[in-house]
Every structure is written in C-alpha cells, then in structure tokens.
Amino acid sequence: MADQGKPxxxxxxxxxxxxxxxxxxxxxxxxxxxxxxxxxxFPPVVKNDAGDVxxxxxxxxxxxxxxxxxxxxxxxxxRQSQLIKxxxxxxxxxxxxxxxxxxxxxxxxxxxxxxxxDCGLSTVHAKEGLALFRKETGNDKPVAAVIYTHTHxxxxxxxxxxVDEADVKSGKIPIVAPGTIESFDTHAxxxxxxxxxxxxxxxxxxxxxxxxxCECGLISGGIGANNDGMNPSFSYISPTDPxxxxxxxxxxxxxxxxxxxxxxxxxxxxxxIWIPAISALTCAENxxxxxxxxxxxxxxxxxxxxxxxxLPGRDARALGRSGGGSxxxxxxxxxxxxxxxxxxxxxx
Numbered sequence: 001m002a003d004q005g006k007p008x009x010x011x012x013x014x015x016x017x018x019x020x021x022x023x024x025x026x027x028x029x030x031x032x033x034x035x036x037x038x039x040x041x042f043p044p045v046v047k048n049d050a051g052d053v054x055x056x057x058x059x060x061x062x063x064x065x066x067x068x069x070x071x072x073x074x075x076x077x078x079r080q081s082q083l084i085k086x087x088x089x090x091x092x093x094x095x096x097x098x099x100x101x102x103x104x105x106x107x108x109x110x111x112x113x114x115x116x117x118d119c120g121l122s123t124v125h126a127k128e129g130l131a132l133f134r135k136e137t138g139n140d141k142p143v144a145a146v147i148y149t150h151t152h153x154x155x156x157x158x159x160x161x162x163v164d165e166a167d168v169k170s171g172k173i174p175i176v177a178p179g180t181i182e183s184f185d186t187h188a189x190x191x192x193x194x195x196x197x198x199x200x201x202x203x204x205x206x207x208x209x210x211x212x213x214c215e216c217g218l219i220s221g222g223i224g225a226n227n228d229g230m231n232p233s234f235s236y237i238s239p240t241d242p243x244x245x246x247x248x249x250x251x252x253x254x255x256x257x258x259x260x261x262x263x264x265x266x267x268x269x270x271x272x273i274w275i276p277a278i279s280a281l282t283c284a285e286n287x288x289x290x291x292x293x294x295x296x297x298x299x300x301x302x303x304x305x306x307x308x309x310x311l312p313g314r315d316a317r318a319l320g321r322s323g324g325g326s327x328x329x330x331x332x333x334x335x336x337x338x339x340x341x342x343x344x345x346x347x348x
C-alpha cells in the first residue's frame with residue numbers, strides 16, 4: 001500500500017462534480033440541527049490508560065463548514081463529515097442528553113436514576129462521556145438501567161465503561177434488550193466475535209480505515225468521524241431483561257418506557273423505544289441520519305427490507321403524533337419535525 005495519497009483523477013473529479021446535481025446542497029437546516037443543545041466537547045486528544053490515542057480531534061480540523069469539497073471526496077460524504085465531526089455532550093430536551101461520537105450514548109435523566117440507551121463503541125468513550133456529563137451537569141444520580149437497542153457492537157461495546165458487571169449480575173442494574181437473551185447473545189457474539197476477524201478486515205476496506213494519513217487530512221466513513229474509533233476497547237454484558245413483543249413496558253429510574261419490537265430490520269434483534277414522560281421516540285438505527293443499506297460489504301446479516309421500511313413508520317405514526325418527536329442513536333438528535341416534514345415511512 002502506498003504511503004502517500006494521490007490527487008483525484010479527472011474522471012473521479014468529474015463524477016464527484018456531477019454528483020452535486022443529485023443533492024440538495026443548498027438546504028443548510030442540518031447545520032442548525034447538529035449544533036442544537038451543544039453543552040461541551042471532548043478534549044482535543046483523548047488517550048487510554050496505555051497512552052494510545054482513542055479520540056484525535058485535530059485530525060478533522062481541516063473540515064470546516066466553509067471549506068469547499070475537494071475533488072477526491074463525494075460531496076454527500078463531505079457534507080456528512082462536516083456534520084458528524086461535532087462530538088461531545090448535547091442536551092436534546094429536559095431529561096434527555098446525548099454523548100455523540102461514532103454511535104450515540106443517550107442518557108435519560110429519570111427521577112430516580114440514569115438510564116443509558118446504548119453504550120457507544122468503546123469503554124474509554126463511555127467513561128469519558130459519562131465523566132463529561134457529570135462534570136457539565138453536576139448530576140450524580142446512580143445508574144438505574146441500561147438498554148441495548150440492537151445487536152451491533154458499537155451500541156453495546158462501551159457497557160463496562162458505564163456499569164460494573166457485578167451490579168448487573170446481582171440484579172441491581174437491569175440490561176433491557178430486544179429478543180430472548182439467548183437470541184441476543186447469539187447474534188451479538190456470532191456477528192461480532194465469531195466472524196469478527198473477517199468482518200473487521202472487510203470493514204477496514206469499506207470505510208478506508210487502513211488508508212494512510214496524508215497532509216490533506218482525514219475524512220469520515222459516513223457513520224462515524226473515523227477519528228474516534230482508534231484503539232477501541234470492546235466489552236459485553238449479556239442482557240437480563242428481554243423484550244419479545246411490542247407494547248411491553250418497564251419502569252426504569254421512575255419513568256415508564258414502552259418498547260416496540262422490531263426484529264429483522266437493521267439488525268436481527270432490534271427495538272424502538274417510547275418515553276411518554278418526555279414524549280420521545282427512538283427507532284434505533286432504523287431511522288438514522290445516513291444512508292441505509294440492505295446488504296453490507298463487511299458481511300453483516302442481510303436486512304429485512306419490508307420490516308426495515310415499514311416498522312419505523314408504524315411506530316412514528318402510532319406515537320409521534322402525540323406531540324413528541326424522535327431522537328436518533330447516531331448523529332444529530334432530530335427531536336421534533338421540520339415544518340412540512342412527514343412521519344418516517346409515510347407516503348406524501
């Protein structure tokens with residue numbers, strides 16, 4: 001592999017230029033949305049206990065809102081990179097915060113304790129994120145529960161940075177997850193551990209993780225900034241409280257959570273969550289601010305197209321009409337709807 005990048009060929013430059021005609025690049029609403037509720041960022045560089053860099057903020061400093069898209073980058077990916085490089089702690093609404101990195105850690109500030117919806121990619125990210133939350137808000141409530149929205153590792157990998165496994169095993173802190181415990185374990189471990197080496201190599205090619213750094217800087221992979229996935233420390237704790245049908249409810253931290261089972265969508269086991277106290281719905285990664293795919297290059301299980309398309313709309317219509325909005329498990333929160341914007345999955 002070459003050690004130095006090369007400029008775009010005339011063909012690549014022309015393809016990327018023509019791509020501009022397919023995107024609504026003049027719509028800048030996302031740039032307003034992404035900064036809404038920002039409270040604090042991470043230090044420029046974050047290292048783990050071994051001194052390895054896990055978050056490298058300056059690597060993406062060259063990407064600004066005003067910098068024109070270079071010939072080497074698809075304009076849609078450039079725009080996405082401008083947005084998702086914004087990491088840190090955000091307040092979505094009263095009672096709901098997010099730590100935004102490659103995958104969001106959502107913190108529900110319930111009356112009797114904190115409820116984490118997803119745990120991020122890495123234990124270091126999770127520890128840093130929780131410390132940032134407590135520092136900026138002064139909130140010292142205990143952890144009441146953890147919720148996994150689905151079986152992909154970047155949504156449970158940081159769990160041991162948030163809770164002590166002994167507290168989970170003792171029953172003090174429940175971990176709620178979609179599907180039976182056996183099914184969730186099977187899909188989480190099967191996809192991310194048993195086939196993990198092969199899929200990791202494919203993912204490296206898919207997102208350009210192995211490409212050398214060059215003087216022009218680092219670009220994102222579209223779903224994460226690529227400057228926050230270095231030297232990850234994964235962890236896993238099996239769920240203790242399974243959700244196997246739509247309409248199941250749990251009281252966590254003093255608030256009611258309603259779960260809407262959505263298997264065979266973006267992940268084999270997945271669910272949506274409605275929090276009536278704050279009128280907030282998440283459709284997990286079935287409704288994200290990025291391009292969806294049915295068959296991933298890295299080799300993840302093929303997604304169910306019909307379920308993937310229909311279930312977010314089902315739940316948004318059923319719950320979102322009650323005056324609330326949706327929050328996402330990756331990228332900007334998006335709580336509420338824009339003027340004239342329809343419910344996901346609903347035809348105009």
